[in-house]
Amino acid sequence: MHWADHTAQTLRDRGGSQVIASGITPSGEFHVGHLREILTAEMIHRACLDAGMDSRYIFIVDSMDPLRRIYDFLAPSYEQYIGHPLAYIPAPGPDGEPDPDGGSYAEHFLGPFLEALREIGVEPEVVMNHETYESGAFADKTHSAIEQRDEVRQVIEEVSGREVPEDWFPYNPLGSDGSLDGVRVTGYEHPHVHWVDSHGVEGTSDIRTGQGKLPWRIDWAARWGIHGITCEPAGKDHGAAGGSYDTGIPICEMLGSQPPHKMVYEWIQLKGMGPMSSSTGVTVGPMDALGLVPPEIMRYVIARGKVGRHIDFDTGPALFQTADEYERLVAEPPRGSDDDLSRRQQVARDTQLAALRLSQVERGSDPADSIAGVSFRHLAMLAQIKSNDDDVWDSLRRSSHLDGEPSDALTGRMRRMRNWVDGAHFPDAAKIVVQSSVGEEAHANLTEAHKEFLSALSKALADCEWTDAVIADCIRATIAEVGIGGRDAYVALYWAILGKHHGPKASSLMAEMEGEHLLSLISET
């Protein structure tokens, strides 16, 4: 059984309606790991829905988290905001300086993030954590945590093996300058926390407002109860023994709620093109990745793997493999009745079908629609030899891959394909490079029969209409005339034009070439 379906079963046994959650800090750096976080949770949510269960998927934005440091894209002036919640500081402008008209820092990065998620079919209920604080929803849990301060401390020390400082307090107030750093709690009278900040200023925070927040390990445990979260997949940093998941579970119970089903996923990494991307300086953000990779393939990468298994997401040659695999699965979904299959085959069949189902951008849609009738490889070829999209659609109509106007799925695929083909990640081996002159290797591989054919072809092409179809006819006629094997004829052409023994449809390729150059190549032999 697929992990998402299996988790849904486990949650069903827990009973009640499900709330699946993800949480991400909008510090600005949106990376592929976030995609795994989001998709793992969202697929479980879908699996619950598919199983006929009640389920919601919420995305908690850690907007109350403070700015930790000055990232590369931030101006030094952000120094003044370190320690301030991301919801309450200004977004950076294009120059990295705080932009007074740019809205909040958290919102600024959230917008494009949500847009990217929509592209891969994820539309969560968004919860801004700072609003939850402002609404007072954290107040009861906060009070409870403060009351049980020693017990909470004990859990953290025992489970994490870490020593908690003497002046530790399970609530972190905002100081007089709006920073969470360096504020020391001096007393508590429900619902007020008294403090003195790093400037020596004394003040009071009301736990029913956004005047402070819970430390991470408690915040997480508290929100599980507040939102009724039943499952929140977490990265292995949180899932490690003694990590925040392990402290969160008992703390959640101490605060009077049932903790969610623990689930820990391994990391995903973007493996750039061939050589080490660090040395070439080529890196890929997930936004870039989504600009290259069809959304259903992105989902498939997550859906086909196991949660506990490390994923190297390769935007180089392996992308062809992944796309091939996906397309094969769509074209020939595993079939067979239980009677005909071994137990193992049944499991493989069900897992693959589920992976395919969960890879669809739109839940419940036909996987065949995602491919839009054209293979990824074929599109890669067309994107290289046809510079104009309309010519691509024409070509597809002639080859009866397309009827009428291209679908959104197809134009989307084409847009991303062009990004890929034109970018640094596209594998050299897949590049169609027309030779400037016939190379040595090509010469060595051409037989007399080959040369005879090419010579005849160059004459035939000399005054032929320069379209795909006419060129194709011309090639066929020449093959018949010379009496060469069809395979051999094309091999000769590919050697002369590309310096390889195979290639994309020859006539399409030739029609895109300049006639004179083509003739010089094939007559050169």
Add this chain to the structure above:
RNA sequence: GGGCCUGUAGCUUAGUCAGGUAGAGCGCCGGGCUUUUAACCCGGUGGCCGUGGGUUCGAAUCCCAUCAGGCCCGCCA
């Protein structure tokens, strides 16, 4: 120091929880396709299941040890 994940064919991997003769896809090789959408079809090659022990009638699977890679234990998924 403590902990987690992974190691099966050239590559990607299924099978490990409930032990019973190692499955698949890709690649590769051969053949076919009256003749190229890097296609398609058929056949074939290929694995002391990281290593060493143990338990067992029987171990990829359970136990112990060990090696290798990745990672966490600083609020980076």
